[in-house]
Amino acid sequence: MQFNNTWLRIALMAIPGFFLSSPEVLAKKNHSTKQVHSNKQGQGNFVDGIAAIVDTDVITQRELNNRMTAMRVSGNQATPEQVLSLLIDEHLMNAHADQMNIKISNQQLEQGLQSIAKDNNLTVEQLKQAAKQHGINWDEYVANIKQQMKMEELRSQVVRARVNVTERDVDAFLIQHPTGLYADYKKPVAYEPRYEKRQVVxxxxxxxxxxxxxxxxxxxxxxxxxxxxxxxxxxxxxxxxxxxxxxxxxxxxxxxxxxxxxxxxxxxxxxxxxxxxxxxxxxxxxxxxxxxxxxxxxxxxxxxxxxxxxxxxxxxRRVVSVRLPDPPQPQLTPREQAAKQAGPVNVTESNVRHILVRITPVFSDAQAKARIDEIAAKLNAGEPFADVALKYSQDSSASLGGDIGWISPGQADPAFEQAVANLQPGQISAPVRSQFGWHIIEVLDRRTEDKQASIRRDLAHETLYQEQAENVLRDWVQQLRSQAYIDNRLTGEKTTR
Missing domain, CATH: 3.10.50.40 (Chitinase A; domain 3)
Structure with missing residues (x-):
């Protein structure tokens, strides 16, 4: 599924204001609202500081301006009309999330912040300091992250309930697209040269x-x-x-x-x-x-x-014409490259079990390390790994004796994966630190197989799922709009239930 936490994988300065649709979805949007009133002379005239009213909720001009600024910082250019449309959708979705009692726990929030920090090569504390240096209020920043995680969970629930990709769908797709990808997927783009006039001294x-x-x-x-x-x-x-x-x-x-x-x-x-x-x-x-x-x-x-x-x-002084660099070409991931290559894709997998002690806002890194050291002592004393995992591991695999099955390269946290690579079958690691906490890892077995067929099948499934998900989300948001009162002060449009 493409709608998990991928939107978190962005640079720090893209974070102050999030948006719920990609630029591609934004370009495709065409809300067929019932127009009751249109006052072209009043377009963009926010005399009272209100950009839009959504049911009993208000979107202020300040909120619109802040979101536009955040999008410009993150390199996503959009018109005020497009940004306001996104904010309206977001307010509608937030109300629906409250109705469904969707909440983000402190543990989920902490994991989200750790993920953002990791993708910026920072710790959470360093991320906090970087936000301060860029004039970002940390409390508002964290509240915004929590809100966007709430929206993502809502979207995931909507998609999971409405999208169904069958094995027959995947089979049919692979007949037409054997690699699991469309022929023009991430195809290099020929850009027209762009020039800019600059004064040279x-x-x-x-x-x-x-x-x-x-x-x-x-x-x-x-x-x-x-x-x-x-x-x-x-x-x-x-x-x-x-x-x-x-x-x-x-x-x-x-x-x-x-x-x-x-x-x-x-x-x-x-x-x-x-x-x-x-x-x-x-x-x-x-x-x-x-x-x-x-x-x-x-x-x-x-x-x-x-x-x-x-x-x-x-x-x-003279004016020269300078060619601007072309936008970066789309790059295939290692998995996509493997799907497109001719010949087998041999992948070495490890069958792994582990014991995890999580780091949380109320259980520090030092406390987690002390706990995992105590657990390691029990293993060294001869207690069975599965029994210790069942008693002490804070991972969902605890009930299975810590067994998380077969993992492939690139599938796990880098520190966890490196520890697995350094172990021989039957060998148990010393405590290992990852973004989730402290682990003790055992490699049960190892195998090498040609995974190209399964990689292609997974990519085909993801492609079909993504297509269905975009259509489902677009239709669902349109349904929310059709059931709401919306007064768009920027365009002068009003819609009723």
Missing amino acids: ERSFDAKAIAFQHIYIRVPDGSSAEVVEAARKKANEALSKIRGGQSFASVARQYSDAPEASQGGNLGIRMNEDWPALFMSVSKKVRDGSTTGVFKAPNGFHILKVLERRGVINET
């Missing part, structure tokens, strides 16, 4: 003046080759000390023959054209704060350090 720096520090090793005119080589060696020695970490100024004081040596070789700042052409040429590719190598001039050897450049920033 290009900046460039035009240096007009430069400041140098200088080391000069003098070579008198007519010097012998030995004198020239000694001067070169002295210059290279000075450069080596600079590159070894000594300050340019201290090396200049020690080695330079220039008049400014006592000032650390500081030559000051001058316009570019006022410096010797050789200085400008050698320093052209040297960054501010860096030093040139040793270079020779007719009067000797030189080393320069570029202290800073000054000039003007040139700015050019």
Whole structure:
């Protein structure tokens, strides 16, 4: 069934306001209401702050605005008319849920919050802090989650009571669609290129003046080759000390023959054209704060350090057309890929039993860990696994001695599944932490079989169930509308029972 908790699997910022229909269902909606009154001049005019009246319930303009904001944040664009229609449906469904006495327990709520946190790679406490950072009131957030879980449970009950997919239906579907999926299911989409005009600011720096520090090793005119080589060696020695970490100024004081040596070789700042052409040429590719190598001039050897450049920033603005990225292509799940592949799909399954101690708002992680350690001690003392599971496990499998049957990869909590993979048949695990609590796990047996036929059959069943469920929900919501008084202040429409 597709209508369980999948709507919870969304990023944090999509959560402040939920919506009950997918964009596809939203586009298909076409409520054939009996129009009693239409006042086009009053459309969108919420003088009293009321967007709609549903029986005795009121949908405020603030509620509509908040839901639209939440949908925009989550990347779901919809018109005010569409969002208000969803809110009307939600109010009708909430009233019906109250009539059916549907309630969400604290344990169910905690599991829902854990699921959301896990899908965002957070703990519940980290989720709470993230909500605070995004300006989301935690109490309102939790109340909203609880309300949406209530709506989901209502929808599930409605669907379960009205949808029936038979084995013959599945057989007929597989004859036409052997993979269990429609031929165009998640088929790559060819998108028209999308472009956006953007203003680009290009900046460039035009240096007009430069400041140098200088080391000069003098070579008198007519010097012998030995004198020239000694001067070169002295210059290279000075450069080596600079590159070894000594300050340019201290090396200049020690080695330079220039008049400014006592000032650390500081030559000051001058316009570019006022410096010797050789200085400008050698320093052209040297960054501010860096030093040139040793270079020779007719009067000797030189080393320069570029202290800073000054000039003007040139700015050019132009409008360019930028292609926007295409929307992501639909991706097949591993199970769907297995259904479509040619040849067998060999899957290794494990027959597992376990003992679970749940973590709840009133039973902390530390308490659950202490309890599971006590249970582990009983097993180590020789008590039969099935007897201990029956007495202490908080899972529905307790009455079966903890036996949960055969599980396949991807079917269980990742931490639970990893623990199962690390066990040999007949081996019992140490306590294992999952999103549900603390477990002790035993692998009873293991087998490898070709599961492609069963995967395809399951997918076919899910596809047919989903199709029927969408039609059932659409018709059911329409029935609720037909039995209600609705005054839509946005469109000016009113419907009566």
